[in-house]
Amino acid sequence: MIEALDLRFGYPGFALHIPEFRVGSGEKLAIIGPSGAGKTTLLKLISGIVRAESGQLRVDGAELRALGEGARRDFRARRVGFVFQELELLDYLDLFDNIVHAYRVNPSLRLDRAVCGRARALAEEVGLGAKLGRMPHQLSQGERQRAAVCRALLPEPGLILADEATGNLDPANKVRVLDLLFRAAERRGASLLAVTHDHELLPRFDRVVDFTRLTAGGG
């Protein structure tokens, strides 16, 4: 499902090198590691948000470095569900419009009745069914987090990336968000990669990868 070989990417003052990293189809993997190590950067590479400078990165059959900007955007919209660390809900859109937003702005996606129905069903599943008309600032942190998960899962992606999706949540909400991600992954046979600092959640994953070992060639 994911195969990264000799992957390199950098920002000014930061260089990431991943000798080898593989994730199987349907595998549920947790990534742990120190702040600033490059965990979010790796998720951005895998989702096609940024492009590696060299090496190979094959995700779900697509060689991402060979794809242009438009093709990578299309790949991301259709095949990857990304729960961002900062959630990135748009404060001027209500919850429903936030959840379906990608379908309004991406020409390769179509907002039809089936998609709207799926958006409502996902919101119901996480207890947000009655709050779809609310603006993000009228929701609790846990509700915003669950909304961001609904938005990521809407395209029924084959790959789910979660960047600290359970951060800042009380224990009950952590379990709720994780349950939702796991259920969605299992329903679709999707792979799940979750960056987390919540060590008590780690036993639920198939595998735990220490990012510092990944960059040193031990992944």
Ligand SMILES: Nc1ncnc2c1ncn2[C@@H]1O[C@H](COP(=O)(O)OP(=O)(O)OP(=O)(O)O)[C@@H](O)[C@H]1O
């Ligand atoms: N858009 C950017 N432009 C320049 N530098 C960046 C950018 N995004 C991240 N960085 C830098 O890249 C490095 C890795 O950042 P990244 O967010 O991947 O770390 P992380 O392991 O996810 O950290 P955390 O656990 O704190 O979220 C950091 O030094 C960061 O300052």
